[in-house]
Amino acid sequence: xxxxxxxxxxxxxxxxxxxVTRPAFWPGGGVVCNRNPARVFFCAVxxxxxxxxxxxxxxxxNPRKSHLIKFNQAQVLFNQQSVPDGQHRVKRKRILREERxxxxxxxxxxxxxxxxxxxxxxxxxxxxxxxxxxxIVKLHEDVSEEAxxxxxxxxxxxxxxxxxxxxxxxxAFEQYLEPEAIEExxxxxxxxxxxxxxxxxxxxxxxxxxxxxxxxxxxxxxxNTGQLGGTPDADIDAPEAWDIxxxxxxxxxxxxxxxIDYTHxxxxxxxWTNPGETPGNHRDDDHNGYNDDVYxxxxxxxxxDPMDEHGHGTHCxxxxxxxxxxxxxGAGVNWQVSLVALRFLDANGSGYDSDAIEAINYATNNGxxxxxxxxxxFPYSTQLEIAISVANQAGVLFIAAAGNDASDNDITPFxxxxxxxxxxxxxxxxxxxxxxxxSSNYGLTSVDLAATGTGIRSTAPGGEYIYGSGTSAxxxxxxxxxxxxxxxxxxxxxxxxxxxxxxxxxHRPGLLGFVPEAxxxxxxxxxxxxxxPPAPHVIVDSVTLTDVGGDGNGYLEIGExxxxxxxxxxxxxxxxxxxxxxxxxxxxxxxIMLPDTVxxxxxxxxxxxxxxxxxxxxxxxxxxxxxxxxxTLTVTYAPSYSESFTxxxxxxxxxxxxxxxxxxxxxxxTVGEIQDRxxxxxxxxxxxxxxxxxxxxxxxxxxxxGSDDTVLSLYGPDSSxxxxxxxxxxxxxxxxxxxRNSSAALPSGTYYIKINENGDNQTIADYTLSLSRFNxxxxxxxxxxxxxxxxxxxxxxxxxSYDPDxxxxxxxxxxxxxxxxSTSATFLHDFFNPGIYQLTHRVKNTYGVWSAPEYLELTxxxxxxxxxxxxxxxxxxxxxRIAYSSTPSSPNWNPECDFDNSGKVDxxxxxxxxxxxxxxxxx
Numbered sequence: 001x002x003x004x005x006x007x008x009x010x011x012x013x014x015x016x017x018x019x020v021t022r023p024a025f026w027p028g029g030g031v032v033c034n035r036n037p038a039r040v041f042f043c044a045v046x047x048x049x050x051x052x053x054x055x056x057x058x059x060x061x062n063p064r065k066s067h068l069i070k071f072n073q074a075q076v077l078f079n080q081q082s083v084p085d086g087q088h089r090v091k092r093k094r095i096l097r098e099e100r101x102x103x104x105x106x107x108x109x110x111x112x113x114x115x116x117x118x119x120x121x122x123x124x125x126x127x128x129x130x131x132x133x134x135x136i137v138k139l140h141e142d143v144s145e146e147a148x149x150x151x152x153x154x155x156x157x158x159x160x161x162x163x164x165x166x167x168x169x170x171x172a173f174e175q176y177l178e179p180e181a182i183e184e185x186x187x188x189x190x191x192x193x194x195x196x197x198x199x200x201x202x203x204x205x206x207x208x209x210x211x212x213x214x215x216x217x218x219x220x221x222x223x224n225t226g227q228l229g230g231t232p233d234a235d236i237d238a239p240e241a242w243d244i245x246x247x248x249x250x251x252x253x254x255x256x257x258x259x260i261d262y263t264h265x266x267x268x269x270x271x272w273t274n275p276g277e278t279p280g281n282h283r284d285d286d287h288n289g290y291n292d293d294v295y296x297x298x299x300x301x302x303x304x305d306p307m308d309e310h311g312h313g314t315h316c317x318x319x320x321x322x323x324x325x326x327x328x329x330g331a332g333v334n335w336q337v338s339l340v341a342l343r344f345l346d347a348n349g350s351g352y353d354s355d356a357i358e359a360i361n362y363a364t365n366n367g368x369x370x371x372x373x374x375x376x377x378f379p380y381s382t383q384l385e386i387a388i389s390v391a392n393q394a395g396v397l398f399i400a401a402a403g404n405d406a407s408d409n410d411i412t413p414f415x416x417x418x419x420x421x422x423x424x425x426x427x428x429x430x431x432x433x434x435x436x437x438x439s440s441n442y443g444l445t446s447v448d449l450a451a452t453g454t455g456i457r458s459t460a461p462g463g464e465y466i467y468g469s470g471t472s473a474x475x476x477x478x479x480x481x482x483x484x485x486x487x488x489x490x491x492x493x494x495x496x497x498x499x500x501x502x503x504x505x506x507h508r509p510g511l512l513g514f515v516p517e518a519x520x521x522x523x524x525x526x527x528x529x530x531x532x533p534p535a536p537h538v539i540v541d542s543v544t545l546t547d548v549g550g551d552g553n554g555y556l557e558i559g560e561x562x563x564x565x566x567x568x569x570x571x572x573x574x575x576x577x578x579x580x581x582x583x584x585x586x587x588x589x590x591x592i593m594l595p596d597t598v599x600x601x602x603x604x605x606x607x608x609x610x611x612x613x614x615x616x617x618x619x620x621x622x623x624x625x626x627x628x629x630x631x632t633l634t635v636t637y638a639p640s641y642s643e644s645f646t647x648x649x650x651x652x653x654x655x656x657x658x659x660x661x662x663x664x665x666x667x668x669x670t671v672g673e674i675q676d677r678x679x680x681x682x683x684x685x686x687x688x689x690x691x692x693x694x695x696x697x698x699x700x701x702x703x704x705x706g707s708d709d710t711v712l713s714l715y716g717p718d719s720s721x722x723x724x725x726x727x728x729x730x731x732x733x734x735x736x737x738x739x740r741n742s743s744a745a746l747p748s749g750t751y752y753i754k755i756n757e758n759g760d761n762q763t764i765a766d767y768t769l770s771l772s773r774f775n776x777x778x779x780x781x782x783x784x785x786x787x788x789x790x791x792x793x794x795x796x797x798x799x800x801s802y803d804p805d806x807x808x809x810x811x812x813x814x815x816x817x818x819x820x821x822s823t824s825a826t827f828l829h830d831f832f833n834p835g836i837y838q839l840t841h842r843v844k845n846t847y848g849v850w851s852a853p854e855y856l857e858l859t860x861x862x863x864x865x866x867x868x869x870x871x872x873x874x875x876x877x878x879x880x881r882i883a884y885s886s887t888p889s890s891p892n893w894n895p896e897c898d899f900d901n902s903g904k905v906d907x908x909x910x911x912x913x914x915x916x917x918x919x920x921x922x923x
């Protein structure tokens with residue numbers, strides 16, 4: 001009961017507004033949409049903390065805990081808090097002293113819930129942090145430092161330091177100020193318009209951390225064969241690009257991040273070394289303001305050692321340029337490149353506005369033309385925008401992560417990606433199915449394109465490798481592609497490189513409505529001299545035929561009108577304009593009724609339409625029963641595209657002898673049986689029923705002296721009165737009928753055969769009726785799932801397949817969609833993504849005849865779906881809470897809760913459940 005009361009209270013507190021602001025340093029920060037699933041996910045996290053208890057420990061896999069700077073050990077110097085509102089929220093402003101930071105005095109503006117977890121941990125909804133004892137000020141041109149000193153004295157402040165960026169200063173307070181006093185000081189400096197260009201806080205930024213997405217195989221982003229259950233070719237076509245170039249070491253890419261492990265075996269050979277600097281002489285040889293900046297610079301500690309103490313920067317660097325073809329680890333987008341380590345994020349993944357500005361300006365001033373920026377957040381920073389603008393003027397391409405809040409950046413900007421500057425490429429994150437990752441930010445105007453960024457294996461400090469996901473992993477793919485292109489075509493400008501990347505991206509239907517033109521990075525297209533712009537491709541995907549001018553029994557019979565409704569699909573990008581469909585038929589006995597041309601207007605990229613009105617045929621009496629009629633649909637669209645598609649149907653004979661009805665009486669016969677029978681005069685047909693076994697095709701034959709017109713008809717199955725097929729024997733008593741519908745076997749059930757004399761009063765003497773299986777083997781696949789955790793491992797067996805004639809089975813085919821996954825009788829297969837899978841199986845006998853396909857449906861469950869209701873919800877949290885801390889010998893043990901198969905339901909299982917909370921299988 002306590003749990004449910006708690007759950008109800010927390011759900012009430014989660015009735016947040018549509019958008020909740022998050023701190024500048026929230027990884028992927030900015031704003032997150034609180035409509036489902038984001039609101040549900042957030043509430044789940046609250047419950048997760050509340051019920052487990054020991055939540056105060058550091059947990060890098062917990063996004064909420066990792067995204068916020070925690071000040072648990074900080075000394076509180078000032079604390080101002082509002083009263084709770086109707087949603088249990090309070091606004092709090094604090095001044096803190098945190099000795100672990102470069103600038104220990106911090107101002108934290110936060111919104112938090114008054115409810116706490118059982119561990120006493122605060123539930124913080126959003127947070128903005130900035131330095132509390134200085135601000136950033138920029139002077140106008142020709143304003144001296146002496147003038148700034150005079151202004152500073154006027155406001156009881158002083159010049160703390162002059163940054164390397166021209167006219168940019170840190171202005172210190174005599175002591176820390178309360179929030180209102182800080183804001184007043186900023187306003188005072190902004191009022192000195194004759195001297196001051198801009199003034200603002202020194203914000204604290206944070207890395208865009210990776211969501212935990214397990215079970216992705218290495219390197220799919222470079223070359224995707226569907227090895228993880230994803231879509232083949234949902235990648236950047238790196239091998240095709242490498243056929244043209246593998247990179248150029250003269251191209252430098254600055255990783256503005258948490259540094260780089262420049263000793264990593266897969267990175268060391270690709271590290272940039274400052275050509276103007278002599279290592280170890282403690283001098284600024286190239287006069288750029290930095291002593292011994294060999295690999296770059298550490299703006300966190302203001303020294304020349306940019307070694308990564310967090311891991312984020314090293315992961316990004318590996319995506320851009322892990323050494324290729326060296327028999328170590330994996331390959332980067334570039335096998336050869338120069339990686340510049342510019343560290344402004346500390347060991348906790350946090351960094352200052354001023355240090356980010358310094359890092360950007362370092363890259364600009366040192367002639368580095370590409371920067372990779374997998375960080376960002378909510379607040380707008382004038383000085384940061386100015387630094388990127390200056391880089392633009394210097395020809396620097398600024399690649400930025402779009403953020404990981406499932407948020408629309410068009411509505412709520414995420415900086416720096418959302419600055420309106422020509423040199424920025426803002427990057428969203430895609431999965432191996434070419435879909436937008438659920439956590440990725442997006443925007444039809446503020447995000448430029450998407451790139452592979454889910455489950456990316458790359459380098460980590462200490463010579464290690466890790467998996468990571470997010471726009472943090474997507475942006476370095478674009479930075480790496482830019483370096484690959486620029487190293488191959490060195491004469492391009494930075495804006496030409498950007499244009500090439502965007503113009504030659506792939507267009508994927510899964511990105512429609514998220515990024516402009518549904519673009520996803522393609523490295524090969526950028527380099528391919530034979531590339532041509534994509535063109536629309538409209539096909540007739542399928543046709544629906546209906547008998548609208550007849551008895552309406554679903555069969556296309558002589559004397560009826562047939563309605564033809566095509567389904568048009570534009571399989572490509574861009575839109576197809578002025579789409580028209582023409583119909584034609586070569587049969588003289590088929591009359592095309594107007595219209596013979598239908599307009600579909602403009603058909604959007606990847607869209608489909610059934611044009612109106614439908615076409616119509618009249619089936620004239622000159623047609624023969626069972627005659628094959630072919631007709632052609634020709635699709636045209638602007639400017640001069642044209643393609644024809646041919647379809648056909650068979651004229652149904654109908655039941656021209658007597659109305660469809662069930663037999664008043666009938667005998668039975670089994671498949672494989674031969675009966676001697678006698679038929680009487682016309683009007684007294686012989687009815688025989690048989691049961692069609694599963695997946696079997698039956699040959700129905702008669703043998704006897706016969707008459708000049710004997711009709712064999714097949715009805716069924718069961719209580720149906722539908723005529724399926726007829727064979728009209730004209731003059732001979734030997735005829736046969738195969739009980740199958742087109743190329744597929746009929747379903748199992750009870751069928752009826754009618755043998756009838758037609759056209760005279762003669763009587764058929766004795767005849768023989770036989771039923772035999774058509775010469776196809778019969779396949780009955782078996783499947784045994786080996787686990788319910790993703791990946792679902794399933795064992796497949798064709799051991800029960802048999803051939804009715806006793807022939808040996810010599811071939812097997814198992815297909816998942818259109819992909820053949822095995823040609824063996826028995827095999828194992830892993831399903832990495834949750835969902836419902838349709839498999840097809842068939843076998844071949846010694847005569848090379850394939851069986852009709854068998855269809856099999858298999859469900860791969862979502863991790864965390866304890867009660868197997870196809871969704872991960874609070875019910876699963878409840879079951880996991882009950883089983884928490886249990887082992888197989890415990891009375892409350894539930895093996896479905898042991899997601900990681902560790903033999904214990906523990907904290908790691910809560911992490912899995914939290915990760916997948918709100919997911920559900922497709923309808």
